[in-house]
Amino acid sequence: MSEAKEGQQHPLAIYLWIWLLLFVLSTFSYLVDYFHLHGMLRWSLIILFMLLKAGFIVAIFMHMAWERLALKLAILLPPLCLLVLVGFMAIEGDYTFLTRGAAFLR
């Protein structure tokens, strides 16, 4: 961070490029649906475009790329616990599906 300037000041061009990139990525994710892609190809493309968009918004538009590591770690690490919740709830959802099948589909 340079001392001469106040806050987060960056050239306009970088925002315009990221803006354009977000448009392109959104168009790609819409086209995944439009062309009825299926299976692993569909899911991996959706996740890829989603993560790229989220990454660019957080890193550039929200200026996280230029913040100090202390703030980056404090904000970006805690959401990783959510992966545990997602894992547990996926197992739980599958289990409920199987018990419902056993109880109601005989």
Added chain:
Amino acid sequence: MAHDAQAAALSPLRQVAGDFASDRQAFSVPWGKAMMWIFLLSDTFIFSCFLTSYMNVRFSTLQGWPNPSQVFSLHIGGQDIPLILIAIMTFVLITSSGTMALAVNYGYRKHKRNTVMLLIATAALGATFVGMQAFEWTKLIMEGVRPWGNPWGAPQFGSCFFMITGFHGCHVSAGVIYLLITAKRVGSGFYDKKGTYETVEVAGLYWHFVDLVWVFIFAFFYLW
């Protein structure tokens, strides 16, 4: 700031240890920005809980999940175009994120006129988004979607849809009000008296977060 110059020589991990270990301010950003980030972190957990519960009920239902591609299609020019309204809403929100980023940039340059215009443009695009969402809700309610059932399959579809998009829509509406207040204060010279335009960046963080949440809702609810 003196510690910035010292810290520049240290490795990033040593910086972290120093920032957290010393008995002083840990985050060298304005307090408003640190607090906004912590609020957004808590909001991340709320939206993640909604999306995780949606995943759970979608996994566990015995009936088929309604196909969002067909549910959200619009009949334009004699043919059904899948997800078209949602795609337009996505582009509206991304456009508003771009105008917001430019507003923050012009704010720091003390370019008041451009900042106010861009903030108002962002708020207008946000209001457009909420309007389109109201249209979408009306259409689905007329077609018989309720939180407890719908004509196409798993009854949980309605409760997930209204809960997730409703909560997101509330965030957008609150953001529109927040941006208009910020625009008014930029216009009236409030931040010139305060000597800093950082508050515009803090408002920007909130707005970009609303766009960020939509990225995940679009991927998991509408495209999956």
